[in-house]
Amino acid sequence: MYKILLFLCMLLCYACNQTDSIKKNVKLTHIDYSNASRKDLSSIPDSILGKPHYILVKETSLDCMCHQFSKVKHFANRWYILDFKLKKLIACDSYGNPIRKIGERGNGPEEYINIADFDVSVKGFIYCIDGQLDKLFIYNPDYSVRKVLKLPFEADAIQVMDNGDILFGLSSWNKGKGKGFKLMLTDNNLNKKYAFLSYDEYKDDNYWISTYSFTKHGKAIAYNQPIDNNIYIIPSEKTDSIQSYMFDFGLRNVPNEHKKNIERNLDEFEHYTLLKSPIVATDDYVAGTLLDGRKTKFFIFDIKNNISYEGKELEEYDDSQLIGYSEPYIISAIEPMMELPEDCTYPDSVKKHLLHEGRVIVLRQLHSN
Numbered sequence: 001m002y003k004i005l006l007f008l009c010m011l012l013c014y015a016c017n018q019t020d021s022i023k024k025n026v027k028l029t030h031i032d033y034s035n036a037s038r039k040d041l042s043s044i045p046d047s048i049l050g051k052p053h054y055i056l057v058k059e060t061s062l063d064c065m066c067h068q069f070s071k072v073k074h075f076a077n078r079w080y081i082l083d084f085k086l087k088k089l090i091a092c093d094s095y096g097n098p099i100r101k102i103g104e105r106g107n108g109p110e111e112y113i114n115i116a117d118f119d120v121s122v123k124g125f126i127y128c129i130d131g132q133l134d135k136l137f138i139y140n141p142d143y144s145v146r147k148v149l150k151l152p153f154e155a156d157a158i159q160v161m162d163n164g165d166i167l168f169g170l171s172s173w174n175k176g177k178g179k180g181f182k183l184m185l186t187d188n189n190l191n192k193k194y195a196f197l198s199y200d201e202y203k204d205d206n207y208w209i210s211t212y213s214f215t216k217h218g219k220a221i222a223y224n225q226p227i228d229n230n231i232y233i234i235p236s237e238k239t240d241s242i243q244s245y246m247f248d249f250g251l252r253n254v255p256n257e258h259k260k261n262i263e264r265n266l267d268e269f270e271h272y273t274l275l276k277s278p279i280v281a282t283d284d285y286v287a288g289t290l291l292d293g294r295k296t297k298f299f300i301f302d303i304k305n306n307i308s309y310e311g312k313e314l315e316e317y318d319d320s321q322l323i324g325y326s327e328p329y330i331i332s333a334i335e336p337m338m339e340l341p342e343d344c345t346y347p348d349s350v351k352k353h354l355l356h357e358g359r360v361i362v363l364r365q366l367h368s369n
Contacts, residue, residue, distance in 0.1 A: 025241050025242065026232070026242045026243070026244050027241070027242070027243045027244065028244050028246055029243065029244065029245050029246065029303075030246050030248060031245055031246065031247050031248060031286075031301070031303070032248050032250075032306075033247050033248060033249050033250075033273075033301070033308065034248060034249055034250030034251070034252065035250075035306075036301070036306050036307060036308045037305075037306060037307045037308070038307075038308050038310060039307060039308070039309050039310070040309070040310065041298065041299075041300070041309045041310055041311040041312075043309065044300060044309040047367055048285065048300065048302065048309075048366070048367055049300060049309075049330070049364050049365070049366060049367070050364050050365035050366075050367065051364070052362050052363065052364050053362070053363040053364070054346075054347065054349075054350050054360055054361070054362055054363075055079065055094075055095070055096045055360065055361040055362075055363065056095075056096050056349065056350065056353045056358055056360055057069075057079075057081070057092060057096040057098075057358065057359045057360065057361060058096055058097055058098060058358065059098065059358070059359075060097070060098055061098065063088075063090075063100070063101040064090050064092075064098035064100070064101060065086075066081060066083040066086060066088070066090065066359065067083055067085040067086050068083055068084065068085050068333075068335075069081055069082075069083065069323055069333040069359060069361065070082045070083055070084040070085075070211075070323065071117070071118070071213060071278075071323060071324050072323055072324050072326065072331045072333070072361060073118070073119070073120060073324065073326045074326040074329070075120040075124065075326075076124060077093065077094045078091050078092065078093065078094070078099070079091070079092040079093070079094070079096070079361065080092075080102075080118065080120060080126070082115060082117075082118055084115075084211075087105055087112075087113070087114050087115060088101055088105065088115070089101070089102045089103060089115055089118055089126075089128060090102065091143065096361070099143075100143055102126055102128075102139055102143050103115075103128065103137060103139060103143075103145070109148070110137075110145045110148055112128065112130040112133065112135070112137055113130055113132045113133055114130060114131055114132040114133075115128050115129065115130060115131075116129045116130065116131030116155070116156055116157075117129050117131075117156065117157045117158050117169075117213050118158065119158050119159055119160045119214075120160070121160040121164070122160075122162055123141070124141035125138055125139065125140060125141065125146065125160075126138070126139040126141075126143070127139075127158055127160055127166070128158075129151070129155055129156070129157075129158050129168075131154075131155070131156065131171075134150065134151045134153075134154055134155075135148055135149065135150055135151060136148070136149045136150075136151055136158075136190065149189070149190055151176070151190065152176050152177045152190060152192070153168070153170055153171075153174050153176035153177045153178050153179075153184060154170065154171040154173065154174040154175070154176060155168040155169060155170055155171060155174070155184070156169045156170070156171050156211075156212065156225075157169030157212060157213045157214055157223075158213075158214070159214035159216065159221055161185075161236055161237075162236055162237065163237070164187070164188045165185055165186065165187055165188065165193065166185070166186050166187070166188065166190070167183065167184070167185050167214065167221065167234070168183065168184045168185075168186065169182065169183060169212065169213075169214065169223065169225065170182055170183065170184050170195070171205075172199055172203045172205050173205040177192050177195075178192070178195035180198055180199055181195035181196060181197060181198055181199065182196075182197040182198070182199055182223075182225065183195065183196050183197050183223065183234075197232065201260070202256040202257070202259040202260055203259060203260065204259060204260055204261060204262045204263075206263070207261075207262040207263050208226075209226040209227055209262070209274070209276060209291060210226055210276045210277050210289075210291075211277060212224060212225045212226065212277035212278070213277065213278055213324075215278055215279065215280040215281075215324070215325045216236065216327060217280055217281070217282050217325070217327055218282075218327070219235060219236050219237055220233050220234065220235055220236060220281075221233070221234045221235075221236055222234075222279055222280055222281045224275055224277055224279045224288075225277070226274060226275060226276055226277060226291075227254055227259050227262075227274050228275070229246055229247045229248065229249070229253065229274065229275055230244045230245070230246050230247075231244065231245045231247070231275065231279055231281050231286060232244050233245070233281055245281055245286060245303075247275055249272075249273040249274070252271065252272050252273040252292075253272070253273075253274075254269070254272045254274055258272075266294075269291070269293075269294050270293050270294055271293065272291075272293070273290055273291070273292045273293070274290070274291050275288065275289075275290065275291075276288065276289040276290055276291045276296065277289070278322060278323070278324050278325060280325040280330070280366065282366070282368055283303075283368070283369075284302070284303060284304060284368050284369045285300055285301060285302060285303060285366060285368075286300070286301040286303065287299070287300045287301070287322075287325070287330055287366060288322065289322050290310075291316065292313070294316045295313040295314065295315070295316065296313070296314040296315065296316060297310050297311055297312070297313055297314070298310070298311035298322045298332075299311065300366075304369070325366075328365050328366055328367075329363040329364065329365055329366070330363075330364050330365075330366050331361060331362070331363060332361075332362045332364075333359060333360065333361055333362065334346075334350070334354060334359065334360040334362060335354075335359060336354055336355075336356075336357040336358060336359060337354045337355060338355075339355075340354070340355065
């Protein structure tokens with residue numbers, strides 16, 4: 001009897017371990033970026049990236065004022081704007097008029113401290129991760145609190161799937177469920193389905209090159225967490241087969257050993273190029289930012305023609321050329337200006353708004369062949 005019980009316990013432990021992780025089939029596409037043709041972003045054809053459309057965001061109350069636009073997402077004629085610095089999420093209408101702040105910051109049972117990431121489901125529910133409290137806040141479409149759940153792991157990013165499941169980007173330092181893995185799929189009540197894509201030893205828990213989040217295009221979700229030259233494309237309906245675009249920067253690839261203690265090796269990054277979030281990938285293009293010699297560059301890579309259209313160099317932590325993707329738009333933002341540069345080509349309404357301390361969302365449609 002004892003042997004039978006022992007066997008059943010071993011079988012149960014094996015089954016539990018099998019649900020902890022699922023080995024995924026990853027189809028790799030190698031992109032030799034070091035030998036790609038480089039062109040200035042200003043020369044990109046309109047057939048790839050459409051003309052800019054501007055949304056003038058009004059700040060009519062203290063609650064709806066922002067210091068920066070860290071992430072922007074569009075859903076059902078609403079714009080959702082996350083401000084990392086002021087730690088708030090606001091909703092605006094399609095014209096940039098503020099509707100209200102979502103949630104309350106504080107120490108109460110239904111209050112958050114720091115929003116790490118958010119997403120909006122196909123039914124209009126808003127999901128926010130509090131990376132400090134390790135909680136998931138879910139708000140109704142009318143912005144009232146629906147429920148607050150304690151996360152059984154530490155997570156940085158969130159994507160709500162069309163069927164209601166939730167995909168999490170797990171922290172490299174996570175000690176909870178899914179420890180050692182990058183991604184976790186759960187149901188809507190945070191019951192684990194499986195974890196996949198393992199972290200390797202070449203990571204630094206104490207230094208982030210940049211934040212990251214998921215981006216969805218059609219039925220596929222793109223994921224990249226710096227420093228990793230792989231952009232993983234995860235089907236939103238069937239996650240057992242993953243595609244990966246592996247960017248190869250040749251001699252400018254970051255050596256593995258320098259990924260383990262970034263701050264100590266930071267001066268060496270003058271000689272390296274790497275992917276920097278956010279990233280969107282389609283069958284035709286990859287768009288995002290590069291950290292190139294410790295300068296940030298926006299780029300759109302034409303996969304079929306091996307051409308990269310690169311923007312101007314910005315300071316290392318300046319992401320103003322790209323703050324997100326909300327299908328079908330690549331989103332950037334313009335900060336208020338005391339005075340406009342002489343070569344400014346913005347429409348008069350945009351110029352006036354900027355000079356009156358207003359912020360502007362810029363939308364450019366990413367087309368497909």
